[in-house]
Amino acid sequence: MKGRTVVLDQLNGTEAAALLVDGQLDDLLIDTPDQPRPGAIFRGICDRPLKGQGGMMLRLPDGDTAFLRQDRGLKPGQPMLVQVTGYATDGKAVPVTDRVLFKSRYAIVTPGKPGVNVSRQIADDDERDRLKLIAHEHFDSDMGLILRSSCDGAAADDIAEDITAMHDLALTVLADADGSAPEALTEGDGPHALAWREWTRPAEIVTLPGGFDDLGVLDQIDRIGQPRIEMDGGSMFVEATRALVAVDVNTGGDTSPAAALKANLSAARLLPRALRLRGFGGQIVVDFAPMSKAHRRQVEQGLRAAFRADAVETSLVGWTTMGLFELQRKRERPPLELS
Numbered sequence: 001m002k003g004r005t006v007v008l009d010q011l012n013g014t015e016a017a018a019l020l021v022d023g024q025l026d027d028l029l030i031d032t033p034d035q036p037r038p039g040a041i042f043r044g045i046c047d048r049p050l051k052g053q054g055g056m057m058l059r060l061p062d063g064d065t066a067f068l069r070q071d072r073g074l075k076p077g078q079p080m081l082v083q084v085t086g087y088a089t090d091g092k093a094v095p096v097t098d099r100v101l102f103k104s105r106y107a108i109v110t111p112g113k114p115g116v117n118v119s120r121q122i123a124d125d126d127e128r129d130r131l132k133l134i135a136h137e138h139f140d141s142d143m144g145l146i147l148r149s150s151c152d153g154a155a156a157d158d159i160a161e162d163i164t165a166m167h168d169l170a171l172t173v174l175a176d177a178d179g180s181a182p183e184a185l186t187e188g189d190g191p192h193a194l195a196w197r198e199w200t201r202p203a204e205i206v207t208l209p210g211g212f213d214d215l216g217v218l219d220q221i222d223r224i225g226q227p228r229i230e231m232d233g234g235s236m237f238v239e240a241t242r243a244l245v246a247v248d249v250n251t252g253g254d255t256s257p258a259a260a261l262k263a264n265l266s267a268a269r270l271l272p273r274a275l276r277l278r279g280f281g282g283q284i285v286v287d288f289a290p291m292s293k294a295h296r297r298q299v300e301q302g303l304r305a306a307f308r309a310d311a312v313e314t315s316l317v318g319w320t321t322m323g324l325f326e327l328q329r330k331r332e333r334p335p336l337e338l339s
Contacts, residue, residue: 001215004203008192009212011221017195018217019203025220027199027311028277029191032334036064036084036094037188039103041173044068044096045182046078057093058082061182067093081177084188086281086331095331102170105197106151106162109170110144121149131159138163143170150200198311224277225336231270234263234289238274240335244283247271251289260289261298268302272310281312281331285324300325 001023008017011030019027036042044058049071056071058080068074068082082096102109116135118128131147138160139145145167151159173185189197212218229236234251249267251259267288275284288299296319303325307314312333317326 004199004201005206005215006195006199006203007206007211007215007217008195009207009209009217011212015191016212017191017199018212019195019199020215020217023216025217025224025277026273028221028224028279028336029194030279030334030336031190032087035087035334036060036184037190038084038086038332039186040084040184040188041100041186042066042082042084042096043079043177043179043181043183043185044082045180046074046076046080048076049074058096059182060094061184065093066096068096068098070098079177079179081173081185087334089282089331100173102166102173103197104162104166105200106148106154106159107166108146108148109141109163109166110146111170111174113144114142116145116147118147119149119151122147122152124152127152130156134159135163139167141167143167221336224274229270229274231263231266233259233266236267236270236274238271238278238280240278240280244285245275245280247284247286249286249288257291257295260291261295264288264291264295264299265302268299269306271303272306272312272314275314275329276310276312276333277336279333279335281329281333284327284329286327287324290323303327 001020003022005020006017007020010016014033015031017029018025042060044060044066047057047059047065049056054069054071056068056074058066058068060066066082074080080098081100082098083100085095085097088094100111116132116139118131122128122131131151134156135145135147145163147159176183176185206215208214227237227239229238234249237248239246249263251263291299303316307316313330315328317328319325
């Protein structure tokens with residue numbers, strides 16, 4: 001199977017979406033009905049400050065709690081709009097931000113940040129001018145607007161429709177900001193809507209029931225449920241613990257410097273996909289095969305190039321004194337759980 005294919009189906013009775021590139025599973029989105037979705041917007045009620053952590057706990061609907069990483073000027077009982085930024089780990093509050101965004105395939109509306117901007121990934125000056133003209137024709141607001149990279153070459157009517165829809169949604173939500181009780185104002189996008197919003201490159205769309213089974217997605221999901229990943233010249237193990245995600249890179253029987261560099265560069269290239277498919281985030285520690293400091297620079301360059309193309313925000317922290325490499329990755333997705 002050549003090209004890109006988006007498969008919209010269910011996994012264990014839950015909505016899910018898979019992206020195949022030349023038949024290989026490249027991305028996987030799975031819904032979590034028991035948790036607020038990232039992107040969902042709530043009217044939260046400030047509960048109590050956590051002075052030691054510089055944040056505020058908020059009450060959400062249905063007895064849920066949220067943590068906002070700032071408390072300046074906030075008082076218990078005060079309502080405020082917050083947006084879910086990721087998934088909560090066991091026993092922890094839902095992470096939220098007060099910088100609420102309204103995001104669709106082509107447009108992002110940003111309350112409190114006026115101005116019209118076009119994605120820097122669109123380099124052609126004529127295309128940028130075309131998009132700015134569309135924005136000015138269809139967006140008259142004191143809010144801000146960002147036109148995403150997916151606008152490049154898109155039909156003007158489709159872009160205008162997204163701009164209008166996101167602006168109208170923003171006005172509706174902002175009008176409900178005040179109130180004495182917590183309330184869910186938007187649900188956030190599920191996997192099918194999120195696939196449409198984020199997987200914007202041309203692809204064949206498959207929506208038939210059983211698409212995961214027919215196209216081999218289920219078999220590939222079973223394989224990524226295992227920690228071992230075979231690589232060119234070695235293997236890599238990716239395993240989650242309660243505190244962090246541990247990655248171990250091995251060369252097999254060949255312990256020469258060339259074999260170590262080959263395995264480590266392969267691991268650097270494959271790591272974003274391995275983490276993305278498994279839904280792993282938080283603190284990540286990589287134990288690369290032993291190598292010289294000169295080779296470390298090559299591997300770090302490989303990591304930066306690989307994560308630059310990854311959709312999930314990841315910070316490359318650097319090397320520890322023991323020769324491990326640390327990363328910090330946003331928990332935008334739940335970890336993969338197979339029943």
